[in-house]
Amino acid sequence: MADSTVSRGARPMVRGWRWLAVAAAGLVAVAGVSWAAGSWIAQPQQHPVGPVPEGWNAQAVEIGSAEGFVRGWYADGAPGHGAVLLLHGVRADRRAMLPRARALNQRGYAVLLIDLYAHGESDGDMISFGPKEAAGVRSALDWLRDRLPQERLGVIGASLGGAGLLLAHQGRPPDAVVLEAVFTRIETAVDNRVRERLGPLSAVVSPLLLGQMPLRLGLAADQVRPVDHLAQLAAPVLVAGGADDRYTTQAETEQMFAVAAEPKQLWVVPGAGHVDLYRFAPQAYEAQVFGFLNRHLQKQ
Structure with missing residues (x-):
């Protein structure tokens, strides 16, 4: 028993x-x-990008940074029209910004479009979601200033590119900044995805x-919060995002706009998800974004 x-x-x-x-x-x-x-x-997203597209008077450039070399294309513009640095999103390369670059260049802007850290033909061993990308962004801005000291300088940063810009800790800010679908915090970006x-x-x-x-x-995750750096960015800012974006929600876009200092502009794109806003709505993009750059970069 x-x-x-x-x-x-x-x-x-x-x-x-x-x-x-x-x-x-x-x-x-x-x-x-x-x-x-x-x-x-x-995982790094490195691969050959190829030569400068035919029919475009641009040159390949290599710029040293604290995290290795970043590589891209540069095209001169007309004096007094300003210069624009273009920064693509995650898992892309400079070619994603080529339509913007050519359209801006046709309007007289000098343009520099680079592969972010660990993307395209730039150096790097991993995607860092902002901190390591920031070193290349900082060096690209310095390169443009050294080459065009008399020109006003703007930046268009899409998603990861915008995060890298905000984390670059620039002593001297650009003269105009466009942030497209840039996440507020890495915690939110990961959880949304x-x-x-x-x-x-x-x-x-x-x-x-x-x-x-x-x-x-x-x-730590709390060190990758672009929104915490935006309030200290002493530059005119246009914050853009898709109304149907599930990765960087409209609420996040509006939060970024709320913390930005004046002068600032908000553009929520109806029907757009986490997509290339220029390809999604080219005419509206040129009116909103190019109009914003015209006001702040071109010398009258």
């Missing part, structure tokens, strides 16, 4: 240990998948992804 009683009492304990083992294995699996996902997210794919599981997966940042980048 005693042996039988012990055996029956042991069964719930055995089942409990089994459930604990299953739960532990599940947590290990989730952590492993999250680490693999983090590796994919931070994970939630889009995994729904409620983002509550588990997002913290696991964000927790990898100190190991991969030597930075």
